[in-house]
Amino acid sequence: MLDVIGDVLALAIGVAISPIPIIAAILMLLSKNAGASSIGFGIGWVVGIVAVTGVVMLLSGSIHTENAESSTAVSTTKIVVGALLVLLAGRQWQTRSDTSVPKWMQAIDQLTMPRAAALGVALAAVNPKNLLLCVSAGITIGTGGLGGGQEVVVLLVFTAIAAISVLVPVLGYLVAADRMSGALATLKNWLLANNHAVMATLLLVMGAVVIGKGLRGL
Template identity: 55%
Template sequence: MGAVIGDLLPLAVGVAISPIPIIAVILMLLAPRAGGTSAGFLVGWLVGIAGATTLFLLLAGFLDLDSSAAPSATASWIKLGLGALLLLLAAGQWRSRPQPGEQPTLPKWMTAIDRFTAGRAAGLGVLLAAVNPKNLLMCVAAGTTIAGGSLPAGQTVGSVVVFTVLAASTVAVPVVGYAIGRKRMAGPLESLHTWLTAHNGAVMATLLLVIGVVLIGKGLGGLL
């Protein structure tokens, strides 16, 4: 299980440092109904990550991914493909980043976050985790990695839980911190929101590049 967790760590970090969900939860924490919407978003985020990872884990079970001696050719090709897709996404993120002096733009739906209910926030969390292409690719890679580990059922579930908790940690921390000391969180949240908005493209491009290279390396290692 240790080797599988090691392979999951960079994927979990890739999801965890994704700026858009962090910005979204910060905006919710600065809105009038902060407690309910942020908690709903966190629940949806956890469900989306765990659900997508489990789905692709089950799908991988129908393929030749469970060799205990060495990574299967199928798993290696999947990792190569995912790595290549992540590199393409990294290039797109880098090209679309705001130039010096240019005002960064965020998705239009973010302007309506202060009117979200807890239910809508939960739905948004699921969508950003399980439908957003960048995070979905991480969950696909995580499910494939766990399936390729040939773990017992208990350890398989444990691996999904560990990946989900680590991937959701950057959303969970501000939500829990706000619940404990909301007055002290306002200033740091504003500063973090400003920084992430300005550097969203560069952060995501760097993350996608690193993780894409890691997956391509693991895919090539399984084929050679």
């Protein structure tokens, strides 16, 4: 089990340091409806990560056997996912000079808790960058040869690490809102300015890691 946790650790960190969800959480914490919207977003973010990773884990585990054909299929899938991550890295790098605020971020100040939760799910389960990282983690866990209980443990560890960058600011703000406002605003501005460059580097590294794992299985 520890080997599988080690394999998904980098992927979890990749999800955790994805700038867009962090920026969204910070914007909610600086909005007039900070408490409700940020809590909803945090819940949706966790649900989205668990849903995608868990479903892929179950599907990949159900088709994984010890024969060479299935092993080749799993390895090929990892290579394809890794290649998609590398392609996304290239797109992010090409747009690294774009520091404009997406339109959906401009409406964050008006979000209710349910809508914020839906946004959290979407950024985890629909956003291509995070989706591919969660899919890769699900494949790794599902094909790791673990028992059902061990798979759940690894899934929970992955989710805890992947969600920490959103949950920590939310929980910290609820405890010490006044002291965190200035730091959150500074972090938001830095992430907006460097979002594409950070994501390009992250996706390139994650893509190379996933491709390497796929090649080792061929």
